[in-house]
Amino acid sequence: MNKIIVAIVLSAISAGSAFAASVKNGDDSAQTIVVTEGSSKTQLQVGAGETVDFCSSGCFVTFPNGDREALKGNETVEIKGGKVSIK
Amino acid sequence: MISRPLRQFLLTIVAVLLLAAFPYGASAQAPAAAPEAVSSIVAEQRPAIDALKKQIADFDQQKGKADTDAALAGLRLNLEATGKKLLDIGVSFRPRITEINSRLEQLGPPPAQGQPPEAQIVTDERTRLTTEKAEINAVLGDTEDQLIQVNKMIDAVGEARRELFTHTLSQRVNINYSLGSEIVEAYGQELQTMNHLVASWWRFVITFKWQSMLAAAFFAAIAALVLLIGGQRTLGHLYQRDARIEAPSYLSRLAVAFWSTLMRSLTVVVFLATTYLFLGYFNVMRPDIASLIYMLFSVIGIVYFVHALAQAVICPGAPNWRLVRVAPRPGRILMVLITATATITGLDYIADTINQIAASALSLTVAKSLFATVLVGLLIIAMALLKPLEDEETGKIKAWPRAIRIFLYTIGLVPMIAALFGYIGLARFVSQQIVINGAVLVTMYLGFLTARAVSDENALAGTKLGRAVQARFGMDDMTMDQLGLVASIVINVFVVILGIPIILLLWGFQWSEMSAWFLTIATGFQIGSFNISLVAIATGVLLFAVFYFFTRWFQGWLDTRVMARGKLDSGVRNSIRTAVGYLGLGIAGVIGISAAGINLSSLALVAGGLSLGIGFGMQAIVSNFVSGLILLAERPFKVGDWIETGGVGGIVKKISVRATEVETFQRQSLIIPNSSFINGSVGNWTHRNKLGRVDIPIGVSHKVDPRRVHAILVEIARSHPLVLKNPEPFVAFKAILDSTMDFEIRVHLADLSNSGTVQNEIRFAIIDRFAEEGIDIPHPQRDVNLHLEDADSIVDLLTKRVKAELAADAKKFKQ
Numbered sequence: 001m002n003k004i005i006v007a008i009v010l011s012a013i014s015a016g017s018a019f020a021a022s023v024k025n026g027d028d029s030a031q032t033i034v035v036t037e038g039s040s041k042t043q044l045q046v047g048a049g050e051t052v053d054f055c056s057s058g059c060f061v062t063f064p065n066g067d068r069e070a071l072k073g074n075e076t077v078e079i080k081g082g083k084v085s086i087k
Numbered sequence: 088m089i090s091r092p093l094r095q096f097l098l099t100i101v102a103v104l105l106l107a108a109f110p111y112g113a114s115a116q117a118p119a120a121a122p123e124a125v126s127s128i129v130a131e132q133r134p135a136i137d138a139l140k141k142q143i144a145d146f147d148q149q150k151g152k153a154d155t156d157a158a159l160a161g162l163r164l165n166l167e168a169t170g171k172k173l174l175d176i177g178v179s180f181r182p183r184i185t186e187i188n189s190r191l192e193q194l195g196p197p198p199a200q201g202q203p204p205e206a207q208i209v210t211d212e213r214t215r216l217t218t219e220k221a222e223i224n225a226v227l228g229d230t231e232d233q234l235i236q237v238n239k240m241i242d243a244v245g246e247a248r249r250e251l252f253t254h255t256l257s258q259r260v261n262i263n264y265s266l267g268s269e270i271v272e273a274y275g276q277e278l279q280t281m282n283h284l285v286a287s288w289w290r291f292v293i294t295f296k297w298q299s300m301l302a303a304a305f306f307a308a309i310a311a312l313v314l315l316i317g318g319q320r321t322l323g324h325l326y327q328r329d330a331r332i333e334a335p336s337y338l339s340r341l342a343v344a345f346w347s348t349l350m351r352s353l354t355v356v357v358f359l360a361t362t363y364l365f366l367g368y369f370n371v372m373r374p375d376i377a378s379l380i381y382m383l384f385s386v387i388g389i390v391y392f393v394h395a396l397a398q399a400v401i402c403p404g405a406p407n408w409r410l411v412r413v414a415p416r417p418g419r420i421l422m423v424l425i426t427a428t429a430t431i432t433g434l435d436y437i438a439d440t441i442n443q444i445a446a447s448a449l450s451l452t453v454a455k456s457l458f459a460t461v462l463v464g465l466l467i468i469a470m471a472l473l474k475p476l477e478d479e480e481t482g483k484i485k486a487w488p489r490a491i492r493i494f495l496y497t498i499g500l501v502p503m504i505a506a507l508f509g510y511i512g513l514a515r516f517v518s519q520q521i522v523i524n525g526a527v528l529v530t531m532y533l534g535f536l537t538a539r540a541v542s543d544e545n546a547l548a549g550t551k552l553g554r555a556v557q558a559r560f561g562m563d564d565m566t567m568d569q570l571g572l573v574a575s576i577v578i579n580v581f582v583v584i585l586g587i588p589i590i591l592l593l594w595g596f597q598w599s600e601m602s603a604w605f606l607t608i609a610t611g612f613q614i615g616s617f618n619i620s621l622v623a624i625a626t627g628v629l630l631f632a633v634f635y636f637f638t639r640w641f642q643g644w645l646d647t648r649v650m651a652r653g654k655l656d657s658g659v660r661n662s663i664r665t666a667v668g669y670l671g672l673g674i675a676g677v678i679g680i681s682a683a684g685i686n687l688s689s690l691a692l693v694a695g696g697l698s699l700g701i702g703f704g705m706q707a708i709v710s711n712f713v714s715g716l717i718l719l720a721e722r723p724f725k726v727g728d729w730i731e732t733g734g735v736g737g738i739v740k741k742i743s744v745r746a747t748e749v750e751t752f753q754r755q756s757l758i759i760p761n762s763s764f765i766n767g768s769v770g771n772w773t774h775r776n777k778l779g780r781v782d783i784p785i786g787v788s789h790k791v792d793p794r795r796v797h798a799i800l801v802e803i804a805r806s807h808p809l810v811l812k813n814p815e816p817f818v819a820f821k822a823i824l825d826s827t828m829d830f831e832i833r834v835h836l837a838d839l840s841n842s843g844t845v846q847n848e849i850r851f852a853i854i855d856r857f858a859e860e861g862i863d864i865p866h867p868q869r870d871v872n873l874h875l876e877d878a879d880s881i882v883d884l885l886t887k888r889v890k891a892e893l894a895a896d897a898k899k900f901k902q
Binding site for chain 1: 170171174176177178180181184185188192220223224227228230231234235238239241242603606607
């Protein structure tokens, strides 16, 4: 019984967070990333300290430092000090 | 050693890639001196990307040629798969990029001017890494472009499908006499072609394959027989309609309908499928004949299924077992009409296949569709004209409800009129949609009926499954009833979740579209700055429920296992229990709210804004709430205490956070707001212990010796078994009044709840003893003094009256 409850809770928690990538800007200035989702490229402004959800079903992203990455849509991206880390 | 030409080639590639990646800054870069190979991951993924590129070009060509909806839909699926592959390739670069980035960070930036130069090996590595990163970036850019192209093609395919659909629906054929002669001619031709095709195939079968043909038929028949007989043996009791049962329950009728439809259809489907498989296995069929037979068998299977379903639902042979209230005679007609509609739609499909095989003229397709749609329309109108329903009370037959009748007329007439005006495509589309959607809707309706039947009182408990569950888990009828309610909700949701996508699929929507919608609904859509997500809300509710039940369980465990063992005072136990309960509820609420995606800080903002309003509007409630918390912490009384407050007394039954329930000795429950306990004074007879004093006053006559009375009273008090020896009973000589000497017996009891009994017994004892000893309990004595202002006149009046009476008496005496 306890196992079932644990399983339900875990799956519920994981289900709640598995549907969009999010980008967090830990810098003092706004950052612009270019997101290619579907058939168009869009610029996404992330204000200082903001966290924005984007890319629900996979996309390509170009970060302010010129780096390109492909995202599956469940990642957490953090921009800090001009550096990009993806978890 | 790398051979010279290869090295040159690689260097060129690197240079080209560098130029491509840094069109402006290439000259500023350090010259790519290090002879580096193409990054291994790029080399690994290159072929895959190229293959996908080729595939995309292929798809582009296919898109130009695709002229049917099915082809376009298939193309879309392929494109989606390609897009996913491209994304996967993109993702596969990530570990390497992370690696390069972290290494570059370790190396640090190149030394600025004026700083001491770094070791050559560091410069080389940095250059190499930067180059590789540039390569990967370039490849990713390429992949990205491909993905954009694929997604654009997906959009274009969607557009093309819409156009194709509109074109089919809006195309108009001129129906006139010349068409008639054309048709006759085309029909003759088609007949000839088909005749020829089938005859040649048949000749081939008879000459070369007759044994295989027979074997196929034999095996198929065996399989079907096994299923038929075996099914009847094993599951027969499930779907045989017992005519002896007067009024079988809805659920059992439904079970019979379900099993009979399933088993009968399954037998036919198995027969057809095995025949088809064996024919294929023995190589009896040619491709054209195979597609014809496939279509024929599918149509037979579906028509049979529709027929079996209609029979199970309407059940004209055994009215007890029908699922809908349709009278037997019109029911039989309705069943025939339904089967006929399915048959005609099926024949239309078969004719389509024949047209394709024989490559017949368009006019024939038009004519066939015209014929089929008009027939289907007529059949539906015939259904509308029928009077099938049976009145529940009188048993009279009556027509469809007005709305349904109008609806049936409309859907019957629309395809007919459209077809007669020449819009064959539209008519055919409408009539097919009607037939197929009708079947799905009827099935869904049966599902809803089931849900309703399950939710009926004692419906679930009456079934075998229900009885088994009841016996296994030891549930009472009430729980079973509630379980039935839950089951009905689940069935309803299930029917909707299953039915709506099927209908949407039939309307030409794609799975991927639907799953995308579902994802959007589930994962959230924005309303203003508020993100609403069904999954998150459901998660929130679920988490709340889980934590709430956990709290209840923990509460119970803490109370019965831990605190009861710890010999804790019941008041403390109650306080802790209540506090834990509210704390758990609060935590569950917070977890649920935050899991539902509602930002707690925005909630705090709302709470802040409302706090002024709350301060005024809910002053009393908040004050009671806080008082409740204080009561729990301070514990001036506990459950079971005898308290008195505001002129009422009673036993405390329950302390909640807002109010406390007190039961008076007349068994009236008083709900007293907690703030009145905090603001007013509360008397508690049983605060630390149940010890209490009882006073019994008594007055005796002045004629008795008070010392004797005192001694008797002390003796009575001492002799009572429930009276405590310490503190000693005390008899007070309270007062000397004009008619009595007042005494008071003051005795202490260990348990004040006995006070009534003790008082009674002591009083009885007093009366008994006083009677024995001859002690009077006097009535109050009064000396009355009259002060009259005109006393003489009253005396005169009285004297006169007495004299008169005496005189009268004397007269009587003389007579």
